[in-house]
Amino acid sequence: MSGTDAARWVVMGRVSGLYGVRGWVKVFSYAEPREGIAEYAPLYLGAGEDWRVVEVAEARAHGKGVVLRFEGIADRDAAARLVGCDIAVRREQLPEPAAGEYYWADLIGLKVVTVEGIELGVVDHLFETGANDVVVVKGERERLIPFLSGSVIAGIDLGQRVMRVDWDPGF
Numbered sequence: 001m002s003g004t005d006a007a008r009w010v011v012m013g014r015v016s017g018l019y020g021v022r023g024w025v026k027v028f029s030y031a032e033p034r035e036g037i038a039e040y041a042p043l044y045l046g047a048g049e050d051w052r053v054v055e056v057a058e059a060r061a062h063g064k065g066v067v068l069r070f071e072g073i074a075d076r077d078a079a080a081r082l083v084g085c086d087i088a089v090r091r092e093q094l095p096e097p098a099a100g101e102y103y104w105a106d107l108i109g110l111k112v113v114t115v116e117g118i119e120l121g122v123v124d125h126l127f128e129t130g131a132n133d134v135v136v137v138k139g140e141r142e143r144l145i146p147f148l149s150g151s152v153i154a155g156i157d158l159g160q161r162v163m164r165v166d167w168d169p170g171f
Contacts, residue, residue, distance in 0.1 A: 010094060010105040011052070012037050013087040018080060019062070024072040025082055027066045035061045037087065039069060041082065044072070044088045049086070102156060104133075112137045112145070112161045115154050118169045135163070143171065 027042040029037040037043075038059030045054045055071040073079050097103060104126045112120045112135070121139020126147065128134075133147040145167055146152050154164040 008091045009088045010091055010103065011061075011086045011088045012040065015045075015064075015082045015085045015087065016065075016082060018076055019067045021076045022069070023075055024058075024067050025073075025079050025081045026062070026070045027068050027087065029066050033057065033121065034064075035066050037066060040089045040093055044090075045085050046088075047085050050159075068105070106158055107135070107156070107163065110137075110156070110158075110161050110165045111167075112165055114169060115166050120165070120167070120169060122131055122164060143167075 001002050012031050013029040014026045016028045018024070019026050027037065029035070031037040036096050038056045042053045042055060044051045046054055056068055057071045057073075058069040070082075071152050073082070091103075091105065094103060102171060107123050108125060110123045112123060114120065119139065121137045121142055122135045124138040124142075126133050126135050135145045135153075137143040137145055145165055152166055154166045
């Protein structure tokens, strides 16, 4: 995916291992619910600049994860070449989020500014903690800011590519 394409792609998971001998792979899915990753068509499989369209032949939940078999992948050796590849969809394939909800992929790269106008950096990535999501902001240093709408996250303007936060720049 090229730099100009990157904003149109959303990584939905990663091939994390092998499952059996008939071409199945274990997938770490970022979708909610996890097995929802198999519902997107087409999926794109790859890494770096090398992406290809894949179709899911079979899928099922397995423990806390998901196992998939892609069309044309029929044995363990072929599946082994997929381990470590990302699984993505085009941004247009996702439904529009409800008002006040955001896809993490849409937040990455936003400029983060305090309500007082002090620039803190840009959103590098987000992660879950169980209690709330956390925004990782990289600027002159890294900051971890809880994603708490209305209290810490004062506003998000995707058009202007800005996230306003009620946050002490000293933290």
